[in-house]
Amino acid sequence: MEQAGGAPKLDSRAALHPAATRWAATGVPIETVQRLVHTGFRLHLDDHATKLVRHNNIDHVMDAMHTVNSTVSKAYLEVASSVTQRSSHQAVARALLSGRHATSVARECGIPLTDQYTVLAVAADNSVRGAVSPGSFLEMLSGRLGQQMSALHSDLGGTILIQDRPDTKAIGDLVRRTALVVVAIETDRDQIPSATEDGHELLDVARRLHRPPGLYHFDDLAIEYQLTRPGPGRDRLETVLDAVSTDPDLVATLRAHINNGLNRRLTARDMHIHQNTVDYRLKRIYRLARLDSHDPGLIWKLRAALTVREYLGLDEHEVEPIAYAK
Secondary structure (H helix, E strand, C coil): CCCCCCCCCCCHHHHHHHHHHHHHHCCCCHHHHHHHHHHHHHHHHHHCCCCCCCHHHHHHHHHHHHHHHHHHHHHHHHHHHHHHHHHHHHHHHHHHHHCCCHHHHHHHHCCCCCCEEEEEEEECCCCCCCCCCHHHHHHHHHHHHCCCCEEEECCCEEEEEEECCCCHHHHHHHHCCCCCEEEEEEEEHHHHHHHHHHHHHHHHHHHHCCCCCEEEEHHHHHHHHHHCCCCHHHHHHHHHCCCHHHCHHHHHHHHHHHHCCCCHHHHHHHHCCCHHHHHHHHHHHHHHCCCCCCCHHHHHHHHHHHHHHHHHCCCCCCCCCCCCCC
């Protein structure tokens, strides 16, 4: 109406386009929008029906109507194109993740394939207020790397397939702006299904061990991954701290000592206790675990045992695994 009234230097498209995009994204039929637009202009003309309408005023009205209609149509076409493109990328993602018919599906969708991919397994922490969702992270990543990506995701997590081997530093910078835990694995195209399975298993390890948000590679979690695989080795490590686990203070002290790089001073500060108390508790841990406290190398056995127990949730309430989109 401001433009119809001849308002100078009014960028009505900038005001209309975001609104029309929201209407299209939420499913408001374009016919409804067009009908209401016409109703609005008719009411405007009816208000001026008793006045002498000059030719210039009619031109302003017609120009305004053209601006509104063209802006709404453009916004609806953009949203429809985006939905179609997203659907195509999802179809290619499903084909690549299943390892079947990827070439034919990609050809039908007009999306070229490459020989190498970087698989991102993504997990979200919905307890963080205002956290970036996997879908928003995908949009951020597409903008940073300048390419559309095949992906499947939900509010809890997902899998993103990036063509070739991009700069993981740029990905890490983006992840640090979110509350996401992301595992990156580089692989050949025909190995995407197995790489995805590995990525989500590593994601499960990181989550169970309460690793902080960030970007991880296989090497970052290789030891923890191997320790937590079923087998006689894990079974033996699972019982090493049975006697220690009856005292939560001992378990907490051992965890803090390991997380602080075996630094007694930092452990004492974090636990709000004296360094002599740290020494006493460590000696008691060794005694209960029936290990020689004079052998510093055995701290790594305690670390491995603590990793297994944390993964299995033996010293806390069990955390239900998340079903991520794969």
